[in-house]
Amino acid sequence: MEFNSLEYVLLLVVASLLFFGAGYRARLLVLIAASLIFYAAWNVPLVSLIVISAIVDYSAGRLLERYEDDRQARRKLVLAVSLIVNLGLLGYFKYANFFLDNLHAAFDLGPGGDFLDIVLPPGISFYTFQTMSYTIDVYRKKIRPTSSFLRFFLYVSFFPQLIAGPIERAGHLLVQFDQAATRRFQVDNLVSGAQLIVFGMFKKVVIADHCGRLVDQVYANPGIYDGWSALIATYAFTLQIYCDFSAYSEIARGSARIFGVDLMRNFDQPYLTRNISEFWRRWHISLSNWFRDYVYIPLGGSKKGKSRTLINLTITMFLSGLWHGAAWTFVIWGLFHGLLLLLNVQVGQRVRERLPDNLAVRFGSWFLCFHLVAFGWILFRAKGMEQFVAVVRSIGHDLSQLFVGGPGPSEQQALFLLGVAGFLGVSAIERRYKLIDRIWASSIASVVFAASLIVAMMLLGLADGPQFIYFQF
Template identity: 40%
Template sequence: MLFNSFTFLFLFLPVTAIGYFLLARRSHVQAAGWLALASLTFYGWWSYYYIPLLLGSIVFNYWMGQRIGHAAGPARKRWLTAAVATDLGLLAYYKYADFFISGANWLAHADIPLLHVVLPIGISFFTFTQIAYLVDTYQGKVKEARFLHYVLFITYFPHLIAGPVLHHAEMMPQFDKPASYRFSFQNVAVGLSIFAIGLAKKVLIADNLAPHANFLFDKADIFSLANAWGGVLAYAFQLYFDFSGYSDMAIGISLMFGIRLPLNFDSPYKAANIVDFWRRWHMTLSRFLRDYLYVPLGGNRKGPVRRYVNLLATMLLGGLWHGAGMNFVIWGALHGIYLVINHGWNAVADRLRLPRGRAWAVFSWALTFAAVCVAWVFFRATSFDKAMTILHGMAGLDGIGLPASIGQQLGPLKALLEQWGVTFYLGGGSRFLETWQWVVIGGFIAFCLPNTQQIMGRYEAALGTMAGPRLAAGWQLWQPSRRWSFYIGAILLGSLLSLSRPAEFLYFQF
């Protein structure tokens, strides 16, 4: 079930909320049970065949968590190893079986038939969430372990399909607080406003950028400098507003139920360097990779060489987490290399005490954003050859081409541009203009306007379970007023009018 569908907005969400708060007057246990049942219904709307898989995973991991918690000595580690191996084995079967078979066929020149296993939606998210719970149980960090709260922690519908990746310590205690079961007009107002902003990001921005990104990666036969960069930027902003919008909607929906989810985005395209980018992009996944992979590998505690190896390994596995394909491996490897270069450069710059003024800050931001866009090409491209073709165009090696219809409007400037090496090709004028119009709109919003948590920054509940951001300017700060009621109402109306054919979120495939 999609957040951006009429079924969810006008049936599932109100019925779930009304039932939750009515039952909460009688029993918090009944209310939590209702919410867990509604979450399973939400998941089963896609395919009820996979509800037993989800429930089986929950029961198995909870039981293993109990065994880990009560064991001592070497047995404790054996229980953890068995549980994590089972979780990863299940994930490997559903997500990576065909990937491994294809690799084996290529290496051994064999012809093993592919399994074509259907990927259960959200399996990466609920598997990683439970692995973190098991590790924390092993380390003695789990304080709240009631089965109903654990079920709700895993199945909680605002995050179940595409995150954020939750931590038990920031969620399960909330299910035990009486305040989480009390209806609050402020929570509804703030939550609905955050949801509206997220819905607009998805429906009004990301979905309008999608055709232009898809055209470059799936249909285009001209890869001039302007065409290639236009399509790649369209995808970069589509992905940002699609996933950022989903995260906003998840936080907003959850807040209506009195539950705070962690932030997942903090204007990542404004990042000053690639390290800063990963502090801002998919923040909960970055946290998971740091705490449960990079640090256990040794982090930065065993010298610079080991640190760089750990960074590369972490990002390679982070790439594979997104999908079973060499494109994701290359994307992860690129970000690992970026991080190694960034940390190496910082070490040299600190040693030499190199000045870093405003000009350097602008250059560093531009280089970071360009590097991220280059990596997105492999993330999105359907093949390695297609990715290299697009990168070839982005480098200007296919010329600086513009549609002939645009050249006709330039007058004497056209001849001057031709002297500089610009060529004009037939067709594609309207597509070219629309692509760059939407790229400019997406870029202006991403770079120049405050993000959601800055707009909602007066209200602590809107900031999730992570540190709060800088506030937006006074007139941009949300407040319960007629003016903001009009703004949010207009955003909702515009989004609802665009929901005739709701599109899936990009991160559903991961």
């Protein structure tokens, strides 16, 4: 069930009406039922995986509480079982064919393929990491385990953020279910939630989907397009993946807000950052924080010397790349960002200290960071390394020819480049002056703005637009 579908709107409306018309326990059941319906619309049998994850980690939390004063060996065993089950399910459904394909190639056994007939469960990477964080936090004694299986199952399956996050922590989300289940309906929550949903829908169907159509056209057969077309497709994907994923996060936050639940902000204008570390603090924030807290810091972070920092960053970003997909392009994308992070820590900080803090330096830093990120998106979008090399070579050839009198972009391509610059410029102005917040705070301006967005969606939205990109993860 897509967010940008009438079925989802109907589910949200019915769930809201039933939720506010029910008592405490019934409200939790309404949200659980809505979550099961939402996920079952994708695949009914795969609902069992969410149930398994919930049972395993709920039981693990209860056992960790029981063994709180016992020897650490028992607690470590409980944690190990939880991690093995969760990572085992994730590994089988997402990486089994990838592993077998590479094993096949390593021993020169001929062409590989899909050895196992596996359907990738939607959102398995997200809800698996969410349940794992609960068990780890209970093991670390950062939170107390919940005694209610209903509340925990809702934490695992809450439909607004089930498929593509944000990846919430139990300490932030569980208590909100109790609060939401006892509160009266609040018009302010409905209004602010609807505002987030409308703006998210606009970014998805008007910006992301149109960019996606252009990207798909070029990447379907990049060999027949020139370097300028490949460059335009790269910028288009840069906009698409941001508008697509941030749109999902905003629709998720808006949907949850209606029920009185506040999900964390997952994006904070990441394309306006001037170094790669800041980019990762503002891109997919919930996942970045997850890898920081459960992988990078436990490995030692940056506190054990330069060599260990290099190893820790490499491991963390390798896993981050692999989390995104079972393909070497994702792995190399993660390692590429790991290298950028290392260079930023070891070299970037010293360079910035020696440069003057003026407009030219700030613009140059931003320009470099933005284009390093955009270059990485070629890896992310390419179907394989061969396609990645072809796209990069094509772009490099045409850009180099420009300096010796070669052809520049066409009129349409130049207009698109101007549009990208306009998008980034408007984003910078909006962040500086908080324009969206000011518009939503005004009753008249908010109505006009929302109506304009809805009209734009009706006129410009694609009837057959692609699904959200992160649904595949």
